[in-house]
Amino acid sequence: MTHYDGWFMLAAILAAFAANEVWRVVGVALSARLHEDSAVFSWVKMVATALVAGLVAKLVLNPTGGLALAPLWLRLGSVAFGVAAYALGRRSLALGVAAAAATLMVGTAVIAPGAPP
Template sequence: MLLALLAAFAANEVWRSLGVVLSARLREDSALFAWVRMVATALVAGLVAKLVLSPTGAFGQAPLWLRLAAVGCGVAAYAAGRRSMALGVGVSAAALIAGMAWLGP
């Protein structure tokens, strides 16, 4: 067990150290960095769209209009809160929970 933990730590630490060394050379305004940021944003947008439009499990019990309203509340809070991701996600989750509680079982 201890050997497995040490091996896993060593394998991850190599990549973390390499990332630290290579990141010193990156410029935030470079074209590569802008591309990576756009791809990451597109992946998050796709994930949110999938969760809202075709949810599974208990999340699927919420009607589409409520899921869309919760996303709208989250986006508004994100914009009003100086682009705070935590605030946007928190408000969106609170809106969905409140809406489900209001609708009842």
């Protein structure tokens, strides 16, 4: 890496940081006017939930990489176990995600004990 490349990288990082920070400041300034029960806030929560649900569905139904080694029934079972743990654990997202991940890891280890991690 030349001296010129180092300055270019620093400038790129600073520009990206500045672009991000502008939107964070705008968000903080506008968030004081939002009410948690407003229609806009409800819409944002619904869109965020739909995006996460779509991502989980894509990962479960059409996985790539190491996740593709787990059979479909194990991936679906892990999701079901995670949802059950979430519901039984007083709607604890951390508990649901941890239960689903643990189920998937243990199930994969039992199915293919000699496979690399």
